[in-house]
Amino acid sequence: MKKIGIIGCGRQAPKHIKGYIENGINDIFVSDIINEKAQHLAAEFGINSLGIEELINSKEIDIYSVCTPPKTHDGIIEKLISNNKHFLCEKPISLSTDKLKRYIQMIKSNNTIAMGGYIYKFSPAYISLRETIHQKKIDINKAYLRVASPGSDAPWQHSILDGGGVINELVVHMVDLVQWYFGPIKEIKTIKKNTYSLNKIIKSDNIKQDAENYIFLKLVTESDVFVDIEADLISKEFVQFFEVNSKNFNSFCSIQPNIPLFIDNKIFKNFEFKNLYISQIEYFLNCIDKKISHTVSTLEESVSICNYIDKLKLD
Numbered sequence: 001m002k003k004i005g006i007i008g009c010g011r012q013a014p015k016h017i018k019g020y021i022e023n024g025i026n027d028i029f030v031s032d033i034i035n036e037k038a039q040h041l042a043a044e045f046g047i048n049s050l051g052i053e054e055l056i057n058s059k060e061i062d063i064y065s066v067c068t069p070p071k072t073h074d075g076i077i078e079k080l081i082s083n084n085k086h087f088l089c090e091k092p093i094s095l096s097t098d099k100l101k102r103y104i105q106m107i108k109s110n111n112t113i114a115m116g117g118y119i120y121k122f123s124p125a126y127i128s129l130r131e132t133i134h135q136k137k138i139d140i141n142k143a144y145l146r147v148a149s150p151g152s153d154a155p156w157q158h159s160i161l162d163g164g165g166v167i168n169e170l171v172v173h174m175v176d177l178v179q180w181y182f183g184p185i186k187e188i189k190t191i192k193k194n195t196y197s198l199n200k201i202i203k204s205d206n207i208k209q210d211a212e213n214y215i216f217l218k219l220v221t222e223s224d225v226f227v228d229i230e231a232d233l234i235s236k237e238f239v240q241f242f243e244v245n246s247k248n249f250n251s252f253c254s255i256q257p258n259i260p261l262f263i264d265n266k267i268f269k270n271f272e273f274k275n276l277y278i279s280q281i282e283y284f285l286n287c288i289d290k291k292i293s294h295t296v297s298t299l300e301e302s303v304s305i306c307n308y309i310d311k312l313k314l315d
């Protein structure tokens with residue numbers, strides 16, 4: 001029977017736990033740098049909590065989800081790889097291309113699965129649109145991707161030093177979608193960034209906010225698709241959509257379950273609400289069981305995402 005370790009017990013952890021439970025696994029252990037958070041989450045789901053080192057070094061647990069802030073991923077991943085563990089790590093897996101390349105070399109010899117948490121690729125609407133474009137060989141030439149979110153109450157999310165900000169939080173998903181739909185990015189043409197409001201009130205504390213919370217960028221792919229991406233962490237509500245155009249085709253797609261997939265200005269399909277983490281974790285587990293080969297959200301994909309992200313940060 002599979003045993004699962006979850007590292008980090010904040011917002012993402014319950015989604016992963018539900019994903020494993022819905023895939024028939026109940027033997028789940030959670031851990032957090034703040035012990036009480038792990039104990040509280042364990043009690044909520046009727047599962048167990050362990051100390052971080054005990055969890056990572058457990059001889060019985062082979063499969064892990066990393067749900068901690070981005071700056072902490074490397075320290076955790078290095079230990080997991082050294083211990084020959086499979087892991088699904090929330091995005092961005094690492095903020096360093098050199099480290100990602102080193103992880104690729106390390107896992108080559110230990111035959112484990114290392115996957116990034118790029119959830120959009122498990123959205124039925126996004127899968128359906130991509131299949132339509134590919135099957136009908138539609139030559140897309142323009143795309144607009146919009147994502148906006150209020151962000152979370154966690155101070156790290158608004159701090160450069162802690163790996164927060166709109167680029168790591170939201171733009172990585174959009175860059176991943178661009179690569180998945182249209183292939184490699186040839187050039188980033190325009191980058192406009194801003195940090196609106198240098199202080200943010202979180203639970204009545206005034207938190208310093210130095211990470212950018214708005215970005216607009218124009219890029220072109222090697223397949224000659226001209227793409228605009230606009231993302232912010234200042235919206236009051238989560239908003240996400242993707243619009244693609246060619247001479248004889250247009251489509252409007254969203255990860256939001258209440259928004260249908262539109263093709264050529266008509267509703268193409270309504271998708272029922274689905275917990276995307278169930279599909280993502282099913283895929284991860286199937287790769288571990290070698291039922292399918294691991295081709296989605298690989299470390300190699302993360303290397304190229306990280307390269308583009310570095311360019312956005314440097315500008």
Ligand SMILES: NC(=O)c1ccc[n+]([C@@H]2O[C@H](COP(=O)([O-])OP(=O)(O)OC[C@H]3O[C@@H](n4cnc5c(N)ncnc54)[C@H](O)[C@@H]3O)[C@@H](O)[C@H]2O)c1
Binds near residue numbers: 152
């Ligand atoms: N896929 C998505 O759509 C999506 C959405 C939101 C966040 N994320 C990503 O998920 C990750 C976690 O985000 P979140 O919103 O759940 O954060 P969070 O702040 O809500 O939770 C993080 C938890 O990790 C704990 N933690 C911090 N350092 C640790 C360490 N070294 N070891 C163990 N525990 C530690 C914290 O105490 C906290 O409980 C981030 O990488 C974020 O970018 C992904």
